[in-house]
Amino acid sequence: MSLLEAFDELRDPRARECAYQLDELLLAAICAVISGAESWTTVVEWSEMKLEWLRQYRPFANGIASHDTFGRVFSLLDAKQFESCFVRWMGALCPSLEGQHIAIDGKCVRGSHDGKQSAIHLVSAWSSASGVTLGQVRTADKSNEITAIPELLDTLDVKGAIITIDAMGCQRDIAAKIVASGADYVLGVKDNQPVLAEAVKLWFDAADAGKMDRPFWEHIQTEKDHGRIETRRCLVTNDIAWLVQQKQHWSGLQSLIMIESTREIIGRNSTGTASVERRYYISSLPAKAAMLGKTVRAHWGIENSMHWVLDVAFREDGCRVRVGDAAQNFAILRRIALNLLKNEKTTKLGVASKRLKAGWNADYLGKVLGLAI
Numbered sequence: 001m002s003l004l005e006a007f008d009e010l011r012d013p014r015a016r017e018c019a020y021q022l023d024e025l026l027l028a029a030i031c032a033v034i035s036g037a038e039s040w041t042t043v044v045e046w047s048e049m050k051l052e053w054l055r056q057y058r059p060f061a062n063g064i065a066s067h068d069t070f071g072r073v074f075s076l077l078d079a080k081q082f083e084s085c086f087v088r089w090m091g092a093l094c095p096s097l098e099g100q101h102i103a104i105d106g107k108c109v110r111g112s113h114d115g116k117q118s119a120i121h122l123v124s125a126w127s128s129a130s131g132v133t134l135g136q137v138r139t140a141d142k143s144n145e146i147t148a149i150p151e152l153l154d155t156l157d158v159k160g161a162i163i164t165i166d167a168m169g170c171q172r173d174i175a176a177k178i179v180a181s182g183a184d185y186v187l188g189v190k191d192n193q194p195v196l197a198e199a200v201k202l203w204f205d206a207a208d209a210g211k212m213d214r215p216f217w218e219h220i221q222t223e224k225d226h227g228r229i230e231t232r233r234c235l236v237t238n239d240i241a242w243l244v245q246q247k248q249h250w251s252g253l254q255s256l257i258m259i260e261s262t263r264e265i266i267g268r269n270s271t272g273t274a275s276v277e278r279r280y281y282i283s284s285l286p287a288k289a290a291m292l293g294k295t296v297r298a299h300w301g302i303e304n305s306m307h308w309v310l311d312v313a314f315r316e317d318g319c320r321v322r323v324g325d326a327a328q329n330f331a332i333l334r335r336i337a338l339n340l341l342k343n344e345k346t347t348k349l350g351v352a353s354k355r356l357k358a359g360w361n362a363d364y365l366g367k368v369l370g371l372a373i
Contacts, residue, residue, distance in 0.1 A: 003336070003369075006089030013076035021067040024058045024075055034337040034368055035328075035359035038315055040067040040074075046359070053362045066161035075324030079332075082325075086332050087155045088137040090339070094127065094134065098160030101128045101295060101301040102183075104152065105166060106145045107310070110317040112327035120327050123148040124335075125156060126302040132339040133306060138328050145169065150177050158183040162285065164299040167192055170282070172373070174284065179284055186257070186295055189280040196248055199279045204258040214239040219289035224266075233260040234293030238286070240285055252284035257292050310334060313352040344368045 006021055012022040029037075031054065047054065047064040054060055065073075113119040123145050124136040132371040135155050139148040153163075153174075159182035165174070167190035178185040184270045191198045206212045209334045216237040223230050235258045243253070244343040257280065264274040281296060314334050321330045341354045344367060349357065358365040 001089065001092035003089055006092060007082075007085045010081055010085050011078065013073065019062040020069060021058070022073070024054075024060055025065060025070060028054060028059055028060075028064060029070065029074070030335055030340075030364060033314075033333045033371070034340060034355065035365060036355045038218065038319055039321065040070040043070055045068070050362065053365075071321075071326060072325060074321075074329045075326040077325060077329050079298060079325040079328040082329050082332050083136060083138075084155070086336065087337075089135050090132070091157070093339075093343075094130065094132070096160075097127070097134075097156070097158055101162045101164065101298050102126065102134065102156075102158060102285070103299045104149060104169060104297075105302045105307070106148075106168070107307050109319070109331055110320045112322045114322050117322075120331075121145075122328070122331060124150055124302070124306065125152055126306050128298045128301045131301075131305055131342045133335045136332070136335065142209035146171055146174070149174055153177055153181060162295055164184065164295060166299075170196075170361065172250060173280075175253075175284070179252035182253070184284045186281050186283040186285065186299070189282055190288055195246070196243075197218060197280065197281070198284070199243065199248070200215045200256050200258075201278075203237070203239070203256065203274055204278075204280070207235065207237070215287075217287060217289040219293050221293065227266060229264045231262040231265055232297070233262070234258070234289045234295060234296070235260070236287040236289045236292050250282060253282055255285060255292065257281040257283060257295065257296065259296055271296050306338070309338065309351050311354065313350070315336070340368050340370075343370070 004027065007026060010022065014186050028047040032043040037043045039048050043068045045063055051060060051064060060321050103126045106121055108119050108121050110119050121139045122136050123139055125127055125134040127134055135152055137148045137152040139145055148350060149165065149169050161183045163183050164186045165188065167188040167288050170187040170193050172191055175185055175187060189200055191197055207216050214237065216235055219234045221232045237256050239252060240253055240256065259279045261277045261307050275356065283292060285292060316334060338351065341351050344354065345356060346367065347357065358368050
C-alpha cells in the first residue's frame, strides 16, 4: 500500500470543492517536512521552489496553496482519522509484529501550548527492530497515558510481540489487555504501585544478601564507552506464588526482574566513585536473565532513537503550530517523515543530515519516498 493510498480515506474538512486538493496538500507537506520544513510558511516556501518536481506525482493545477490554507486545513483535519490512516500505512509496511519488541512511551510537544491550552501529550508505539513509529494517540495530559495505552494497543496487531512500558503503564488492566492480545509484557514498577514495588524490592534485597533460598538467575554485561564504564546486572526469578497470596493478581505474570546499573567515570574527570541505580520490573516472559536484560535495555531506544531525534533533528519542542488539531497533525507529518528517513538505508548519515540532503537533492528525496507514493 502506498502512502497516499493509505490516506485516501481521509476526509477533507472543507465542505465545498476547493482549488487545492487534500492529497496535494498532504504530499507537499510530507515532502517539505522530510526536506527540513518546520512550519506552514516553510512548507509553502519549499513547495513553491519544488513545484515542477511535485507535479510528477500530482497535477497541482493551481500551484501551491498559501500558508494560511495549509494551516486552516490541518487545524480542521480530524486528527484521530489522520492517526488511523497513519497506523493503516504502517500496518501495511509492518504486516506482522510477531517476535518483535515494541516500546510504548509518552512525549510532550512543548511548543504546542498557548495561553488557554496546555501542550499536547502523545503516546507512541515504536519498533526497536526497524526503528520506526507504529502509531500514536493523543492524551489530555501525562496522567491520561493510562487510558491512552489501551486505545493505542487497540490500533495495532501485537500478537506475538513483546511490549515494554515504563511505570505509568504498570496497571493490571493494561497487563491483561496485552496478554489477551496474544503479546507479552515487561512493565516498570515504581511507587504508583507502592505495595508491589516494595514487595519486589524486598525480595531482591533478600536474594542479593544471600537470604533467599528460592531460585533466581543472574546476567552481567559490562561496556566501556564515552569515558565511562557501565555494568548492568540483571537478576530474575520465577518465584511469584507469594504475590498471589498478597492479592497481587497480574495476568500472565511469570517473572520478576531487577536491573542494577553501575556507572563509573574514567579518565581525567574521574572522581573515583561509582553511581548505582536499581530498577524493578514484572513480566509475562519466562525468567531468562540475558533475554530480559536485553529487552529492558531495548526499551530506551524509544527515547534515544525517536523522542531525542524528533527534538534535535526536527526541533519538535520548538514548533509553535498549535491552532485546532494542527499540532497533533503536524506531529504525525513529522513521524511519517522520520519513518521514511529511517527506512532509507543507502546513505550513512544521521536523520538531520538526511533531511538536509533531501532538501538539496530531489533525486535523493525521491529515494527517501521510494514506493511510498
